Amino acid sequence: MSNTQKHKTTVDIYGQQYVIMGTESPSHIRLVASLVDDKMREISSKNPSLDVSKLAVLTAVNAVNDYIKIKDQFDRLQTELLKEKD
C-alpha cells in the first residue's frame, strides 16, 4: 500500500460525534460508522431498556462475532485454494 496518509473523519453514531483517525479513506470510515449506527439501532429496537454503553458493547460483541465467523471461512477457503493450486 502506498497510501499511508492519515485522515481525520468526523462521523455521527447514535447521535454522538466521533473523530476517527486512520489511514482508511473518509468514505470507508463513514460506511463503517453507518453500519455501527444501524446495528445499534437494530439492537436497541429489540432491547429498548438498554443504556447506550451496554448497547454499544453488545454491538461490538456482534461485530467481533461476525468477524470471527468470516475469518474462519476465509482461512478454510485459503486452504482450499492452496490445494487447488497444487
Added chain:
Amino acid sequence: MSNTQKHKTTVDIYGQQYVIMGTESPSHIRLVASLVDDKMREISSKNPSLDVSKLAVLTAVNAVNDYIKIKDQFDRLQTELLKEKD
C-alpha cells in the same frame, strides 16, 4: 447445521456482566467477549479520558472495520478459487 439449540451465556466485559443468547456455543461466546474486553482495554489505555459508551462505540467501529476488510479479502479469494476451478 443441525445444532440450532439456543444457549444463554453470561460473560464479563469491561467489568459489566452480559447475558448473551444465541445458537453459538458458550465457549465461542466467551472467546468473543474476551476479544471485546481486550479491545476496549487497549483503546482505553490509548484514550484514558473516554467514557465507557464512547469506548464501546469505538470498539464496535474497530470490529466492523476489521469485518469489512476480511469480508473483502474473502470475496476476492472466492473469485480466485472459482477461476482456479474453471
